Amino acid sequence: MRSKALPLLFPLFLLPMSAFSQDDVIYDEALVPAYTLPAPLLFEDGSPVRTPEDWRKRRAELLDLFAKHVYGRTPVGRPDTMRFEPRKRVEGFLGGKATLEEIRIHFSEGADGPFLDLLVVKPSQVPAGGVPTFVGLNFTGNHGVHPSPEITITESWVRARKDEIETGQVVDHRATEKSRGNQASRWPLERIVDAGAALATFYYGDIDPDYDDGFENGIHALFGKPGPDEWGSIGAWAWGASRALDCLETDPTIDKGRVAVMGHSRLGKTALWAGAQDERFAMVISNNSGCGGAALSRRRFGERVERINTSFPHWFADTFLRYNENEAALPVDQHQLVALAAPRLVYVASAVEDRWADPKGEFLAALHAAPVYELLGQKGLGTAEHPPLDTAVGDRVRYHIRSGKHDVTDYDWEQYLKAIHSL
Ligand code: GCU
Numbered sequence: 001m002r003s004k005a006l007p008l009l010f011p012l013f014l015l016p017m018s019a020f021s022q023d024d025v026i027y028d029e030a031l032v033p034a035y036t037l038p039a040p041l042l043f044e045d046g047s048p049v050r051t052p053e054d055w056r057k058r059r060a061e062l063l064d065l066f067a068k069h070v071y072g073r074t075p076v077g078r079p080d081t082m083r084f085e086p087r088k089r090v091e092g093f094l095g096g097k098a099t100l101e102e103i104r105i106h107f108s109e110g111a112d113g114p115f116l117d118l119l120v121v122k123p124s125q126v127p128a129g130g131v132p133t134f135v136g137l138n139f140t141g142n143h144g145v146h147p148s149p150e151i152t153i154t155e156s157w158v159r160a161r162k163d164e165i166e167t168g169q170v171v172d173h174r175a176t177e178k179s180r181g182n183q184a185s186r187w188p189l190e191r192i193v194d195a196g197a198a199l200a201t202f203y204y205g206d207i208d209p210d211y212d213d214g215f216e217n218g219i220h221a222l223f224g225k226p227g228p229d230e231w232g233s234i235g236a237w238a239w240g241a242s243r244a245l246d247c248l249e250t251d252p253t254i255d256k257g258r259v260a261v262m263g264h265s266r267l268g269k270t271a272l273w274a275g276a277q278d279e280r281f282a283m284v285i286s287n288n289s290g291c292g293g294a295a296l297s298r299r300r301f302g303e304r305v306e307r308i309n310t311s312f313p314h315w316f317a318d319t320f321l322r323y324n325e326n327e328a329a330l331p332v333d334q335h336q337l338v339a340l341a342a343p344r345l346v347y348v349a350s351a352v353e354d355r356w357a358d359p360k361g362e363f364l365a366a367l368h369a370a371p372v373y374e375l376l377g378q379k380g381l382g383t384a385e386h387p388p389l390d391t392a393v394g395d396r397v398r399y400h401i402r403s404g405k406h407d408v409t410d411y412d413w414e415q416y417l418k419a420i421h422s423l
Contacts, residue, residue: 026301027355035298038332040339040372052376055342062340063276065332070292071273072231072317074239076223081109084247087117090150091124098193099124102142102152105247107222114222116206117142118244119151121189122198122253130251132258132420133198135244135281137237137267140164140175140182141203146189147181157209157217186264186408195417200248204267207240208233212314228318234292235317237267238274245280258282258423260345262416264408265357266315269293276340282423283345285416286338288406290357292316294348294365296334297327301358305330334361335368338397342369343376347398347419352389354406360386366399373397392418 026032041049041058044065049058067073088102101120107113119142122131138145141154153175160170169179192199204210208218210233215225219236226232231239241261248254260283263271268289275284286294291303292315306324309316323330338346348366350359363386370380379395387393392400392415402411 025303025307025356029301029360032299032301035296035328037296037298037335037368038330040336040369041375044331049375055372055375059340062332062336066273066276066337066340067235068229068317068319069323069331070316070320071235071238072226072229072319074231074235074277075226076239078243078246079107081113082107082243082246084250088150088152093121093148093150094190094193097124098122098189100148100150103247105243107219107243114206114219116202116240116243117152117154118200118202118247119145120198120200120248120251121146121193123193123196126253127196130253130255131196131198132260132423133200133248133254134192134260134262134285134416134420135241135248136187136199136201136262137204137241137270138183138187138201139204139264139267140179141205142201143175143180144183145181145187145199145201146184149180151180153177153180154203154206156203156205158203158205159210188410188413191410191413192417195421197417197420198254200244200254202240202244204237204240204270208236208314210266210314212312215314226317230317232316233312233314234266234270234273237270238277241270241274242278242280245278249280256280258420260285260416260420262287264288265290265293265406266312269315272334272337272341275344275346276337279344281344283347283420284341285347285349285419286362287349287408287412288351288354288357289348289362290354292334293357293362294334294338295358295361296365297323297330298333299358299361299364300327301361302356303358333365335365338365338369339372342372343378343396345396345398345419345423347416349399349412349415350401351404351406352401353404357406359401363387363399363401366394366397370397 085104090100093100105116143151164170261281262285264287268286380397381394
């Protein structure tokens with residue numbers, strides 16, 4: 001049925017697959033192989049998807065394919081034993097303009113089981129109907145998003161980069177006082193609150209510590225060792241974002257119709273997969289998500305499937321290994337993941353110096369998701385041209401390529417705030 005798939009004409013310098021090794025990273029458009037993308041609007045049996053009702057069935061088919069071949073199936077939904085424990089509330093946070101709340105989400109009955117610590121920062125004045133809210137996954141612990149001593153330092157295992165060890169921010173994989181605010185530039189709390197929005201953030205390592213341990217810890221330990229086509233870490237982190245949303249749904253000051261899921265890099269991959277599965281997210285934000293995120297796998301530009309599976313064997317399902325140096329055999333590609341956000345707002349953001357994440361591949365995924373949006377009566381990107389630097393384009397599918405490197409900046413947030421307010 002692939003013969004009916006969408007033909008794309010891109011530089012056709014064909015190299016035999018065997019000519020590529022892990023060390024031959026492609027950074028030259030001329031070396032991008034010819035490829036054919038699987039069509040979002042064709043069923044697996046080759047018949048066309050003509051109506052929004054058809055799309056619901058195609059959507060289920062695609063979700064199943066991404067689960068089976070890429071991220072792994074998510075074996076559990078919301079656990080019956082889940083409960084929310086409010087632990088802290090500070091009025092007058094951020095010089096009086098915000099309220100801070102910390103809520104522990106327990107996944108099992110006792111206090112010893114795995115938990116997720118949710119930090120919610122919202123404007124002090126909340127309009128009737130509530131505030132639009134970003135569910136954002138963070139890399140170093142909630143205390144990393146702002147230097148305020150009001151934020152509780154994570155108790156969980158944290159990764160330890162060399163500079164974090166040298167500066168005493170992390171000792172024996174535990175965060176110290178010195179790590180407060182170490183990710184603050186990526187989380188402009190004042191700007192978010194001033195714009196009348198809230199941030200609900202959690203440390204991804206609460207759900208699954210980010211190292212390859214055979215799934216002995218985190219949420220996998222609670223639900224049992226995953227089979228070869230069951231969730232890896234990305235699947236687990238995405239599940240965590242949905243549990244954070246379960247908790248927010250109990251808060252009348254949150255506007256349930258305007259909750260976005262947002263992540264950067266590996267957590268951008270996670271945000272896309274979370275948003276694909278959980279349609280309660282009204283907006284999905286992929287910030288520099290790259291390979292296994294918004295970037296088309298078939299382009300093989302920058303990081304590619306074999307490399308990511310080798311460096312991070314715990315992120316995906318084992319079944320994804322079949323596609324090492326064999327991307328053309330994947331039954332899906334990442335434009336279809338972007339399309340699974342339809343008709344909700346999806347924002348794909350790149351950075352020009354972030355070639356490892358293949359900015360052009362991220363743009364093309366957004367572009368080729370657009371037909372699904374159009375079928376559902378929404379406008380897509382509005383251009384087939386990769387836009388100039390620092391120029392946001394699109395409507396329900398939005399894209400920008402910002403100056404600078406792999407990061408989350410104020411420019412990115414400015415766009416996300418505009419987007420959430422357009423809902
Ligand atoms: C590595 C990895 C990327 C990932 C990034 C990150 O660079 O190769 O796939 O997006 O880490 O999460 O920071």
